[in-house]
Amino acid sequence: MPELKRVMLLIESSRAYGRGCLLGAAAYIRSHGRWSVVHVERGLADEVPRFLRNWKGDGILARIENRRIADEIAEIGVPVVDLRGSHRPLHGAMLDTDPRLTSTLAAESFLDTGFRNFAYIGYPGVDFSDYRCDAYCEYLNSRGMDVSVYAPPQSRQQKSDVLAWESRGELEGDAIAEWLQSLPRPAAVFACNDVRGRQVIDACSRSDLSVPEEIAVIGVDDDEVICELSNPPLSSVQPDTLRLGYEGAALLDAMMDGHLAPSETVYIPPKGVSRRLSSEATAVNDREVAAAMRLIRDHACEGVTVQDLVQRLNVSRSTLERRFHAVFGRSPAMEIERVRMSRAKMLLIGTRYKLSKIAATTGYGTASQFATAFKRHTGFTPGKFRSQTQISP
Template sequence: MIRVLVLTDFSSGYGRNLLRGIVRYSQQVGGWTFYRMPLSYRMLHGDKGVVEWAKKWGADAIVAQLGDVDIKLLRDLKIPIIVQNYQDRISGVCNLTGDYIGTGRIAADFFLRKGYYNFAYYGITDTVWARERGEGFRLELEQRGYRAYQFLESSPMREAWNYDLESLGQWLLSLPKPVGLFACDDQFALQVSETCQIFSIRVPEEVSILGVDNDELLCNIASPQLSSIMLDVENGGYMAGHTLHQLIRKRIEAPYNISVGALQVVERQSTQKYVIEDPYILQTVAYIEQNYATRLSVNDLLERIPLSRRILEKRFKQNTGLTLYQFIQRYRIDHFARQLISTRRAVKDIAFSCGFDDCKNLSRVFCKFKQMTPSAYRRKYGVHRRGDTTQF
């Protein structure tokens, strides 16, 4: 029997998905048992309390969200430890970390594709994931000729998170509108949403909000519902379980980092707005979104817009940065990818429902956007990936 002590934030979607991935691995190999320790236990009893409990329970390994940690004290246990990053990455142990800068870049690209030219970031300074998400957001915008306004909180632990409502509200009021606002996670995105309600700031008309983690509870209790970047957390938990097993069996000796990647933006009402001043292009985009699943062609669009093909193509690219064909393909691929990893539907059925009638061409287009085939993408990221043998 392998005993694993798990010390994380079980109130968050991230923490629950992480544990789900670890448990999935344990069920495949069998013979594991878990003890869930809330973060408040360490806050009350410190590292010594965690070590004493791990010894008492006879833990074989620890997965823990730790900030300022006495690694020497934990090493005295002489058992494998995987640290879920909080304040910073910690040397000498396996870190469960992420491509935080890449996540920030995805957020910037998302708002740029919607035509925004005003941007803002809301986060905290005390955690590596928030710092680097903000940094990635800033870097991508600067490389594209833009800047982002920032409002940064400072707080030691998630349980103690609070925010200055008045200051946040005044900052939101001061931002040029419309603005694309990226929050370091869904908790912070929800705080922005609630503050906008109190200060009568319209979402998404004035402030478009994007969070991270795709915590469905937090995203859906917001009004309007929050868009968020989905992370591959469950697969990260699965890899953490596999790594622990290898360490326990002494198949590997040196610690290494496990990185959780970003999958895609799950769009809800809080970002359903394009900042396009040209009324014909805005009308074209709206029509594409409503009819992407049909056999949509440029000729269909020309029948509804009083512009020549050359003028429509030129003005469309000026406003969106993409050709009409590229925009339609990207929109279809985004919807296709989302269903691919969240449902058990056959790949061909999903393809047809997203407007693709040539499966061979779809595989080529999908590889261009995602750098892998649809079947490989589903195997790697799909929530229902077990037992999927669909080939493409």
Template sequence: MPVRVLLHMGTDAGFAAGILRGITRHLAGGADWDARRVDNIERNLPLLRRWRPQGIISLSPAPALLALQRRLRCPLVSLDGTHPGTGVPRILVDETAVGAMAARHFLARGLRHLATSGFTGIAWLDRRFAGFATCATQAGVVVIDRRWGARGDRTNRSFEFQGEAAVARWLRTLPRPCGILAASDQHAVVLARVARSHGLAVPEDIAVLGANDDELVCGLAIPPIASIRIPTEAIGVHAAVLLGQFMAGQPPPPGDILIAPAGISDRRSADVHAVEDPAIARLMRAIQDSGSSGARVEAVITAAGCSRRTAERRMRQLGLGTPGGHLRRSRLDEACRLLSDTTLPLADIAVRCGMASGASLIKAFRTAHGCTPGAWRRQQG
């Protein structure tokens, strides 16, 4: 008999779609589940009590669902980063890493003015913005944080549809050029639209970065929105595997399982280089274009028309670190993309990213991410 599994995905259609694709991948591997999606628990409680699910995966366990789970004594895996303390195993996006990745993206482009824009009362967003601020602070940059009330209340709705004047007033107060991490892709779309309609250039005055990488939302915007790639499909796979182990009698893990972001989809909204020195601006762009070329740092500097000594001195004066440091980050970003998007062996990825060997890639990856490339790839599903 198939195992009865309830999939409670809520109302976040884009995020839920990726989760469900991951669960479907797991089922294709041979799991014998009778999986049913129910979004409104309260409305379907009588049906669920009769059906008696034997396992639950929930994007946001509401009180009614938790009460049902306790009544049925069935395993539950939560994907909810908003309400801690429910006492159930959780698989979450590593929001601190998401924020830090966004900050590094802007800092690598020479931006020294950064901001965040979102809503109050959202625990996962607080962690994301804290990661952004911590990374920026370490680089000597102070972040301007703007919250627009609680998500779902009238303040949020006015932000989306009626509050362009208030948003425009805030955008005009920001020092330029400024890089903004938005709460979501849709939030980034609104920021970019308001900025453009009130005479601010995107990305030259206001660079905007979203999160979740919803291709339809990002691609239809003007300009297209750059976004952090959240590996929702991998989260779905991990949730299904964990629930299967849980239902088989294995104990849950002692803490939350955190899934790192997969990288950034570069699009026009964040394609800016805020460096007044033309030679260093050319060098920064050349470095970003060299992550997949395997070029040595000396060759990149020479191609940009600089000497190494001059480049290092000017970059230090601008607070931009060193050419070598930026090239290493560019190579690691490319390695992350190849690990996530291809099945290439580590040795081939190392060569494509200009590293001497797979061992060099492993060492660099451990330093930057605290794990091996193989472990990172497995986490990404």
């Protein structure tokens, strides 16, 4: 029987992101690994435990917040996989949530509900915040939209530590409120993480801006506690932390067996947007069109048809199609397919599901029907699209 591998888990349990990574690692250990695990309760930026300097182990799975922690871990001299995506371990590997897909999901969620005024608020100088800002602006610019980016007070622009930024952000309410008041409304605000999103909602209450009718907000991380502490509750992009922890553990296992670490960061797609009240506005004056869009968004992948919409809304098909096209520039049928295809792309990128399962999940009857619709919509077969875009484990 092979010997137990001694593994240190330096992953914070103070927030949902870290706990999700730990659960993903636990799933891998149960199914594959003979590991003896050491895990110490900690926050993201806590010091490396003193006993680690004398620890005799085989590998470390970590979320490395700063260079100091990275250097201390490097001195141990064992394979390291980092799940934070900021500081590459010496001779180690990095995984992270894909910032491009994260920002695209937020933008598409706002576009789906008719918003045309967009804004971003983050922590300048913090890597993940800057990545998401760049990706959000680039995507919306490619769609012909401008983005207003919040610039904090000058005295607060030098911090690169996210925890310091979050703490000082609690004192920025007046500055954020002034910025929000300057935006054309209704405005769709994408926040770099859930803490920043909660700070935006708090600033709205300071300046009598209604959420989501005047300011809609989406954060990132889907931390239920932080999201529910917001009033109204915060919508958030949900990272696939279980997969992140699982894939990270699998990669560490391979490295402990002598395999080389990948030279590039491995990006894991997010799972989707967890919708709560902070973004549940439809920036459309036509009530029937807004209701149709909500029904499509919620039920397109369950096989909803235009006739279902007509019956639910008690309007004629010609009237709904004319008014829908006037607002969105496309028909309800086109929107149903667009929502289905958006979900299908995420499944092709982020899973290894067979086409039959993707077809069933997205409202198509058979794999053949799905493949025909996908090629008509994208110009690619599902297999070709998957081979060009899927992230290798």
